[in-house]
Amino acid sequence: MKSATPKVLHEICGRSLVGHVVAAARELDPANLVVVVGHAREQVAAHLGAIDAGVRTAVQYEQNGTGHAVRMALDELGGGVEGTVVVVCGDTPLLTGDTLTQLARTHAVDGNAVTVLTAEVPDSTGYGRIVRDEATGAVTAIVEHKDATDEQRAIREINSGVFAFDGQLLEEALGKVRTDNSQGEEYLTDVLGILREAGHRVGASVAADHREILGINNRVQLADARRLLNERLLERAMMAGVTVVDPASVLVDVTVTFERDAVVHPGTQLLGATHLAEGAEVGPNTRLKDTTVGAGARVDNSVAERAEVGESASVGPFAYLRPGTKLGPKSKAGTYVEMKNATVGEGTKVPHLSYVGDATIGDFTNIGAATVFVNYDGEAKHHSTIGSHCKTGSDNMFVAPVTVGDGAYTAAGSVITKDVPPGSLAVARGQQRNIEGWVARKRPGSAAAQAAQAAAEDGADES
Numbered sequence: 001m002k003s004a005t006p007k008v009l010h011e012i013c014g015r016s017l018v019g020h021v022v023a024a025a026r027e028l029d030p031a032n033l034v035v036v037v038g039h040a041r042e043q044v045a046a047h048l049g050a051i052d053a054g055v056r057t058a059v060q061y062e063q064n065g066t067g068h069a070v071r072m073a074l075d076e077l078g079g080g081v082e083g084t085v086v087v088v089c090g091d092t093p094l095l096t097g098d099t100l101t102q103l104a105r106t107h108a109v110d111g112n113a114v115t116v117l118t119a120e121v122p123d124s125t126g127y128g129r130i131v132r133d134e135a136t137g138a139v140t141a142i143v144e145h146k147d148a149t150d151e152q153r154a155i156r157e158i159n160s161g162v163f164a165f166d167g168q169l170l171e172e173a174l175g176k177v178r179t180d181n182s183q184g185e186e187y188l189t190d191v192l193g194i195l196r197e198a199g200h201r202v203g204a205s206v207a208a209d210h211r212e213i214l215g216i217n218n219r220v221q222l223a224d225a226r227r228l229l230n231e232r233l234l235e236r237a238m239m240a241g242v243t244v245v246d247p248a249s250v251l252v253d254v255t256v257t258f259e260r261d262a263v264v265h266p267g268t269q270l271l272g273a274t275h276l277a278e279g280a281e282v283g284p285n286t287r288l289k290d291t292t293v294g295a296g297a298r299v300d301n302s303v304a305e306r307a308e309v310g311e312s313a314s315v316g317p318f319a320y321l322r323p324g325t326k327l328g329p330k331s332k333a334g335t336y337v338e339m340k341n342a343t344v345g346e347g348t349k350v351p352h353l354s355y356v357g358d359a360t361i362g363d364f365t366n367i368g369a370a371t372v373f374v375n376y377d378g379e380a381k382h383h384s385t386i387g388s389h390c391k392t393g394s395d396n397m398f399v400a401p402v403t404v405g406d407g408a409y410t411a412a413g414s415v416i417t418k419d420v421p422p423g424s425l426a427v428a429r430g431q432q433r434n435i436e437g438w439v440a441r442k443r444p445g446s447a448a449a450q451a452a453q454a455a456a457e458d459g460a461d462e463s
Contacts, residue, residue: 014253027097
């Protein structure tokens, strides 16, 4: 990956590569789930603990092959493992729980000692080919591309590197794996030959979609996997009743949820634990992270993180809802409005060009254009409260902490530093004074002076 980040911790669609594999494995409801860690093990183990507290880790201090890695996992469990052991790769994020369930079911029904997850691919170049017994369908060999005959190279069924084993037979066979190969490593695939020679059956389960077994080894493959997973997630949403106008331009995380009749417009990113309720409409060109959008609400050309948009509320265009913002039903955060740690009541409107930070605004209040909630004194943040049914003028500044009572008005251009009683009008601005003739005296000969002179002459003529 040419990265300071361990390969399995690279993310697609809101989850690390190993996180996707752990989530798929969890769908089997396993008695134990062990992840073998080696390179950057402290970092990987910490990540695993954060995403799934039930995961156990086994350390492979020396990377001596896949068979050795599985031995470390069995040692972590104390040996004597009974039942089915499923082995998966940590860099296959497209693998699904349904495919693993089918693998385990095939393994049990066919009574296999080991069952290989295989896939039929359009181009099998470079992959290990699955050779079967024509009569029984059992797997007789996995032949690497370099060792395959021309006839075997024509086979399109390949080995995925994912297996289901009989636990006891696996443990016994691993003890017989040799290291007399070019790499001097213990190969897990050698277990298949050992079990076959002992008279046990080796079977296969074919993945419905060959793309599920794709591994990630570079940034190009990472991007390809992201695209495929994104398509899968959007297809699932659309089949559940969500309109995605242009799927090619929409990005979505695996943790995003939808209700029917939600609409997603082009250029939209839905990330984290974002939820779109029934009839919500988002986009175009919108980025939501960990944000809830209520039924019938509209978010247009905006950014929101850890925010709540109430039912039938309106956001944007070009609004920014920062963490802690809660918009009530039928409220509005309009054009070029930024909010942070703000609670806005039902039907309240902040239409345009305003900043609302650390504030509570009641119901059915209107905040005038170019309003600023001055919440920071250089040392600490302070809270402002605006009541219900208030009308605040344009170009107001509310210097926190301050409270404006229910039904109060504030005049345009005011700097409100004191509490305003309910039903009052607050005026906090200098009285206007006109100095006549100032331009002629201070800017003689200027265009302004000439225009003023012409206006004065026109006025004299009219009189």
